[in-house]
Amino acid sequence: xxxxxxxxxxxxxxxxxxxxxxxxxxxxxxxxxxxxxxxxxxxxxxxxxxxxxxxxxxxxxxxxxxxxxxxxxxxxxxxxxxxxxxxxxxxxxxxxxxxxxxxxxxxxxxxxxxxxxxxxxxxxxxxxxxxxxxxxxxxxxxxxxxxxxxxxxxxxxxxxxxxxxxxxxxxxxxxxxxxxxxxxxxxxxxxxxxxxxxxxxxxxxxxxxxxxxxxxxxxxxxxxxxxxxxxxxxxxxxxxxxxxxxxxxxxxxxxxxxxxxxxxxxxxxxxxxxxxxxxxxxxxxxxxxxxxxxxxxxxxxxxxxxxxxxxxxxxxxxxxxxxxxxxxxxxxxxxxxxxxxxxxxxxxxxxxxxxxxxxxxxxxxxxxxxxxxxxxxxxxxxxxxxxxxxxxxxxxxxxxxxxxxxxxxxxxxxxxxxxxxxxxxxxxxxxx
Numbered sequence: 001x002x003x004x005x006x007x008x009x010x011x012x013x014x015x016x017x018x019x020x021x022x023x024x025x026x027x028x029x030x031x032x033x034x035x036x037x038x039x040x041x042x043x044x045x046x047x048x049x050x051x052x053x054x055x056x057x058x059x060x061x062x063x064x065x066x067x068x069x070x071x072x073x074x075x076x077x078x079x080x081x082x083x084x085x086x087x088x089x090x091x092x093x094x095x096x097x098x099x100x101x102x103x104x105x106x107x108x109x110x111x112x113x114x115x116x117x118x119x120x121x122x123x124x125x126x127x128x129x130x131x132x133x134x135x136x137x138x139x140x141x142x143x144x145x146x147x148x149x150x151x152x153x154x155x156x157x158x159x160x161x162x163x164x165x166x167x168x169x170x171x172x173x174x175x176x177x178x179x180x181x182x183x184x185x186x187x188x189x190x191x192x193x194x195x196x197x198x199x200x201x202x203x204x205x206x207x208x209x210x211x212x213x214x215x216x217x218x219x220x221x222x223x224x225x226x227x228x229x230x231x232x233x234x235x236x237x238x239x240x241x242x243x244x245x246x247x248x249x250x251x252x253x254x255x256x257x258x259x260x261x262x263x264x265x266x267x268x269x270x271x272x273x274x275x276x277x278x279x280x281x282x283x284x285x286x287x288x289x290x291x292x293x294x295x296x297x298x299x300x301x302x303x304x305x306x307x308x309x310x311x312x313x314x315x316x317x318x319x320x321x322x323x324x325x326x327x328x329x330x331x332x333x334x335x336x337x338x339x340x341x342x343x344x345x346x347x348x349x350x351x352x353x354x355x356x357x358x359x360x361x362x363x364x365x366x367x368x369x370x371x372x373x374x375x376x377x378x379x380x381x382x383x384x385x386x387x388x389x390x391x392x393x394x395x396x397x398x399x400x401x402x403x404x405x406x407x408x409x410x411x412x413x414x415x416x417x418x419x420x421x422x423x424x425x426x427x428x429x430x431x432x
Contacts, residue, residue, distance in 0.1 A: 047362035051154035056184040061169040062199040081148025101370035168266040172197040209234035209255040222411035267398035276339030291421040318424025345397035352404035361428040
């Protein structure tokens with residue numbers, strides 16, 4: 001019966017696409033008009049099930065004309081790609097292309113073959129390559145990893161911003177406990193000690209602004225948002241000398257500014273020891289507002305027994321423990337992934353991309369250009385589907401953010417998705 005429900009939902013979604021898809025796909029905002037785009041479909045970067053390897057990347061600009069690209073690979077994933085269990089060496093192929101986002105011109109490219117010893121007991125393999133950007137230019141760095149007899153792997157795309165004197169690439173965050181290692185995400189923990197490195201600012205003081213968690217309202221994609229010039233004042237400000245050790249003891253956002261008068265170049269997030277994963281009750285409560293009524297969410301928020309009320313909420317949706325467990329598994333897995341992929345100055349699930357990701361699932365096609373991203377849901381863009389567009393904008397807290405182009409035409413598919421969740425089923429268009 002569950003399989004029948006799944007396919008019924010799938011064909012219903014296709015019917016919705018065929019009914020409203022043409023008007024939606026035609027509705028664009030010239031986000032990428034006359035802009036070079038990367039024709040490769042990057043949907044796999046937001047859907048871990050599509051790839052075998054899941055490398056982490058960190059780009060660090062140590063000079064105006066060079067940058068170090070650190071990468072980290074899971075050894076168990078590499079071992080699984082081996083021809084047989086007796087293999088002791090894995091040949092990892094790394095290819096990269098560094099492009100000017102405005103002209104699409106290749107600035108630098110190259111390929112490496114790295115031999116990795118599979119016998120070692122390490123959980124991860126870490127190394128780096130060096131690339132050579134241009135000054136005063138914004139770049140996109142595309143890095144492909146392949147290993148094993150079938151060359152299985154993945155392809156990632158990242159920003160390397162050299163257009164301004166300082167950007168997030170200017171800083172490298174190191175965790176000092178447990179044999180100092182690089183932070184590949186901008187997440188910090190109250191219990192840890194860190195060091196911020198920057199070759200361009202070595203020995204200088206920078207300003208760090210602390211903000212309590214932002215209480216932003218998550219707004220559905222069919223509601224328009226009025227732009228606001230309001231600037232939130234930091235709760236505190238302190239100086240930090242590059243290269244010193246530092247702790248981030250309070251929950252919230254820490255904005256790194258090269259000077260007190262400049263905009264933020266990087267935002268570090270302390271949202272608890274388990275972030276970006278969802279493993280405590282408070283973390284489970286807040287994302288429920290994405291699919292619940294305001295009345296239901298307020299009831300949970302005011303609960304005296306949070307665990308019991310969260311469990312009851314999910315069970316009441318499906319009236320079936322098996323379905324409730326599946327909803328919980330998929331929903332919070334999406335929240336965790338949204339936190340990893342889309343966090344800026346707030347939790348990833350609260351961002352425009354994260355909200356869509358949790359409710360609709362990962363997109364079928366992701367196109368990336370200088371101006372932002374396009375997400376397509378559906379089997380074939382030429383037939384039917386829904387297109388969402390995001391514009392990359394400057395942001396004084398995190399350097400930049402992605403804002404959705406909103407439209408009332410999205411109400412139909414959004415309402416159907418919310419109704420599906422509230423009827424005790426997982427809404428999905430692509431594989432989870």
